[in-house]
Amino acid sequence: MNAIFADRKARTMLAAIALYSVGFGLHLLALGLLMYQFTGSAKAFAMILTMQAVVAVCVLPFCGPLVDALESRRVYLVCSIARAAIVALIAGISVLPLPHRVPLIIAAVLALTVTDNLQRTAQFKFTAHHIHGASLVRLNGLIGVAFQAGALAGMALLGVILLVSSPSVALLVDVAAALLCALLVSRIRVRNSSENSSVLTSALLWSVLTGAGQQWLQMLRNFRSDAVVFGAIVLCAGDFLFANSLSTLVVPLVEEFYQRQTWYISALEATFGVGMIVASFLVSHTVRQRLLPLWIGAQAAAALVLSYAERPAVQFFAFAIGGFANLNSLTWLLTALQKRAADSDKAKMATLRMLAIGLGTAALMPVVGHASETSLHHGFTAIAVIMAVFALGSFWVALAFRTPPVDAGVADADDLDDATVK
Template sequence: MLRNDRVARTMLGAITLSSVGVGIHTLAMGQLLYGRTGSPSAFAFVLTLQGVAALCVLPVCGPLVDALNSKWVYALCGLGRTGTVLLIVGVAALMPGTGAVPWIVAASALLAVFDNVERSALFKLTAHHVDQDHATRFNSLIGVAFQAGALTGMALLGLILTWGTAEQALMIDILMSLCCALAVSRIRLTANEGNPPLSARVLTKAVAGTVGEWRRMLVRYRGDRTVFLMILLCAGDFVFALGLSTLVIPLTAEFYGGQGWYVAALEATFAFGMISASFLTRHLVSQRLLPVWLCCQAGAAALLALGATSTVHFLAFFLAGFANLNSLTWLLTSLQQCAAEGDKAKMASLRLLAIGLGTAALMPVVGHFATASLGAGFWSLAATMALFALGAVRVARRHRPRNTEAGAARTGVRPAAPVAAG
């Protein structure tokens, strides 16, 4: 289906390359900080600070990305990520012990700036340059590309740590970010995004008009409150995935003697769950099933809180990945369809703002309970996802897609049948 869509194929390849580095980066950073501090709360704090950084940059980046060429924004963010990870490697190599931790945390916050602007650019690039008949399939394959790359990164990390250090492993992240930036910069786009020629005046106007742009967009959607609820629900899938990444290291330490390959194996099982779900998106990615997938994620966290065997742990991680991809894909595709032509990047920024806010507000809670006990950490994650599932029930009942029935049939995002008021 995507065979003739060159932009879609190139972007999936670039995302796969980038995610090889991300797969290494996430686990290497977790291991690095856990090894230097002995506490899962250090990595949770990094994730919290990244959420705060997203809240600071996203109000401006939406209008800015809408005013610029999405391809070049994406490529430049890849270069920015390269420099930031290189800074983390340098600091970690030069400063032993806990002395490097504050500097690593600060650099991670800068990394979040580039990552969130890059995601806004990807949202806009997809909306303008990927055939809308392929939108749902492409958005599900983004998750597959990410997980396939992350699996490769985890495997590489295991090999590197056999003979080297986490700091050396992060050099692969640097290389992959460079390759991703180069691949995207070479894409030939044919569709017009409607951007004026780049100039200092255009950039100044985009930043200065931020408040007005947001006001006009919020007024445009004020009659459809479920859209804003959908934006808030986007935080759930990311908080859940980040929570698992935070808790998988102490889980391995408690049940598997801290063997690093168990960390990679559990994360790989989550990835296999997402990849398995990608083959069934036509049947499983729907509005009515959204609460089910969020409840499944809550159930997976509960299984991890209760289970003490490897069978339960691996089953829970598979279920978590399977459900996570389905809910994430429906929310992403629906928001792309809801956004007007001039609002693509701003809608992406709202979505990422919700993710940043959710991360900043909820990851400290997960980290706090995880410090008390591993089980308490997983129970806090389960309770969090149960709350998101309650919001999803309202979306499943009330949301009315802006696209027509025919358009819904093409994209695979099926509108709910009419329900009685109340």
């Protein structure tokens, strides 16, 4: 732990992620609230998440090869600045008396999807290249802490802002957070890195676009005798679907049980974040390959509890357990895939992971949205059933996943578990 905080690159990236997540915590709930105010339906926000997933599926095949050809720090920096500009545009659209505001906001959110996916790919590549060994598991757990601490601050700040102002004002805080994130990342100095650091030119961009197919084919050939890797990639979709589904249904949940007191939206989401933060301090005991089915199954159980619970204490408890389990499964899958990818394929592995998340969201969020239109009970039940299916698939991954030998630059699966207890 001390070694990570002594590493300036890791320390600065953690701070940048925390800042980014302050804006994310504000942005996600503020956008959901805006869409609910404009349309009166949770289905509208579910539709946005679905469309984001479709756009992600279209752009991600090119994100991996592009980021693999560039320096990850620079990509992260440019994407932070782009995020600030796009969120500022969304805030402006939401307050101006423009026709067709909802389609305009959707278009801006889809543009944000492109920059966000490039940024996440760059983050995956940066940590995989610059943090090594057992520290990688620790760092991924601390990234969870940084992200959730920032998101909690953002959600709490949203509750305060909503008492005196509007969701549109809250989006401006996201703009400021993204700009500060860019400033921090600009101060990171990377030397003697094994990653590519080419400058983006039209020739490089054309080479990436035309050669992406061949790069993907080569990477997929490397995994053709190890299909369980694809199983682990698919499971990543479950964690994100669970979190996005709770964010989608928390607004109608507050509408039904909390007399439309909007600060409860932040309170419930914050409880989910607290569960994740608690889990991130226990990764040395909980992030284990053999426990993967337990954590994904616990998310299914939390959703099932929410489908029947009417008492606030039970609902808050389910959100906390959901967050705790979500962090554990997410951290193990992220670390395992980072270790499994070769140096030249780090960003493409990140892309495969996000493609699975995008495809899973595009295919399954409409199911959750449609079920929630029938009733809140049906919405949470749909989440529970979906996560139960992911939990069944996780048994295969827990039993069969292996990483390459140590001489290939990564630890084997047993070492990955052992690294969490050091």
